[in-house]
Amino acid sequence: MQPYLLAPHVYPCISGQHVILMDLERDKYVAVAPAHRLAGWVRGWPVGAGETAGPPHAEDGPPDALLSQMLAHGMLVTDPFLGKPAVPVTTVPPQRSLMEFDLDTRPKIGAAQAWRFGRSCLRAQLSLKLRPIQSIVEAVRDRKARRPAGDPQVADPVRLRTLVTAFARLRPLFYTLRAACLLDSLTLLHFLSAEGIHPDWVFGVKTEPFDAHCWVQQGEILLNDAPDRVRQYSPILIV
Numbered sequence: 001m002q003p004y005l006l007a008p009h010v011y012p013c014i015s016g017q018h019v020i021l022m023d024l025e026r027d028k029y030v031a032v033a034p035a036h037r038l039a040g041w042v043r044g045w046p047v048g049a050g051e052t053a054g055p056p057h058a059e060d061g062p063p064d065a066l067l068s069q070m071l072a073h074g075m076l077v078t079d080p081f082l083g084k085p086a087v088p089v090t091t092v093p094p095q096r097s098l099m100e101f102d103l104d105t106r107p108k109i110g111a112a113q114a115w116r117f118g119r120s121c122l123r124a125q126l127s128l129k130l131r132p133i134q135s136i137v138e139a140v141r142d143r144k145a146r147r148p149a150g151d152p153q154v155a156d157p158v159r160l161r162t163l164v165t166a167f168a169r170l171r172p173l174f175y176t177l178r179a180a181c182l183l184d185s186l187t188l189l190h191f192l193s194a195e196g197i198h199p200d201w202v203f204g205v206k207t208e209p210f211d212a213h214c215w216v217q218q219g220e221i222l223l224n225d226a227p228d229r230v231r232q233y234s235p236i237l238i239v
Contacts, residue, residue, distance in 0.1 A: 003043055003078065003080075004038075004041055004042045004043065004067065004071075004076045004077070004078060004083075005042065005043050005076065005077055005078065005079075005080065005082075005083025005084055005085060005086075006021075006042065006075065006076065006077075006083055006084050006085070006086045007025075007074055007075055007076065007077050007082070007083060008082065008083070008084060009023065009024045009025040009134060010022065010023050010024070010025075010075045010076075011024065011089070011203075011236050011237045012045075012046060012086045012087070012088050012236070013046070013088045013089070013204075013205060013234040013235060013236040014035060014046050014047075014088060014234060015205055015206055015207045015234045016206075016207045016208060017033055017034055017035055017207075018031045018032060018033045018034075018035060018207050019031070019032040019033075019035045019037070019038070019045070019046055019086075020032075020205045020207070020234070020236060021075065022203065022205070022236045022237055023073070023075055024133060024134045024137060024237070025074065025132075025134050026073065027132065027133050027134070029205060029210070029212060030070075030075070031207070031210070032066070035047050037063055037066070038063055038066070038067070038086075041063060041067060042076065042086050043083075043085045043086065044084075044085025044086045044087045045086045046086060046087070046088050088234075088235075088236070089235050089236065089237065089238050090235070091200070091202060091217070091235045091238055092217075092219055092220045093220065093231070094217055094220055094221070094222045094225075094227045094230050094231070095220040095221070095227060096220065096221055096222070096227060097221070097222040097223075097225060097226050097227060098160070098161055098164040098165070098221060098222070098223055099164070099168055099222070099223075099224065099225070099226065109166050109169060109170060113166055113170070114170060116191060116194050117166075117167065117170045117171070117174070117187070117191055118174065119190075120187045120188075120190035120191040120194070121171075121174045121175070121183075121187045123187075123190050124183055124186035124187040124190055125183065127139075127186065128182060128183060128186065133182075136186065137201075137237070137239050140186075140189060140201060140239050141239050143193060143198070144198045144239070147196070147198055155192075155197040155199075155218065159195075160192075160197065160218070160223075163191070163192060163195060163197070164188075164223050164224075167188055167191055167224075168224075171184065171187070174187075181213050181214050181215065182214060184224055185201055185214050185215060185216050185224060186201075188216050188223060188224050189201055189216060192216075192223075199216050199217060199218040199223060200216070200217050200218065200238050200239065201214065201215075201216055201238070201239040202214060202215055202216070202217050202230075202235055202237070202238050202239075203235070203236050203237040203238075203239075204230065204233025204234055204235050204236060205233060205234060205236050206232050206233045206234065211233075213229075213230075213233050215230055217230075
């Protein structure tokens with residue numbers, strides 16, 4: 001049996017009875033059902049609760065056509081130096097949100113912060129319009145990797161809350177949140193990076209019905225979303 005591996009730009013997760021694959025290069029999602037469909041063919045293939053990663057189930061039919069399509073689209077490789085096991089990412093379950101705090105306060109927002117927000121928003125808008133999502137993700141990942149060795153991994157909570165509260169007060173002046181999770185998250189990442197803060201950008205999916213979402217998170221704290229909403233999604237990519 002051929003030991004297939006996922007291409008570096010493909011990310012898996014379990015959601016319900018499906019394995020969802022995020023093809024970052026093509027900006028597409030692919031659902032494989034049942035979840036164990038490719039267990040035994042793709043190394044590390046995740047399975048659902050109560051399932052095993054043993055021999056394929058005969059009643060599911062041969063996956064030759066599916067494997068061929070995935071190979072043709074560059075989602076699978078056989079070279080162990082290029083590919084990776086299909087192991088889903090894990091993240092700390094979000095417990096609280098900074099957006100729930102300081103709702104009755106109006107922090108001082110100076111001209112410098114307003115200008116920084118506007119620049120961050122424009123930068124995010126241009127990136128999403130002119131660049132593929134894979135290029136944007138790689139740029140954010142590279143920026144995090146280049147931060148000085150002495151930078152703390154976790155920002156000061158008080159300073160972070162002040163910045164996120166200012167962000168929340170400014171964003172209605174520039175855009176609405178309807179179907180804007182990419183713009184909102186990328187703007188926040190740019191806004192915080194200017195202050196030397198580099199939280200995680202998390203992408204998640206859910207099924208029945210299918211939906212994709214993204215948010216910004218530091219540890220168990222959400223910076224631009226609510227825990228009840230985010231818990232509906234299975235993380236598929238963490239930047």
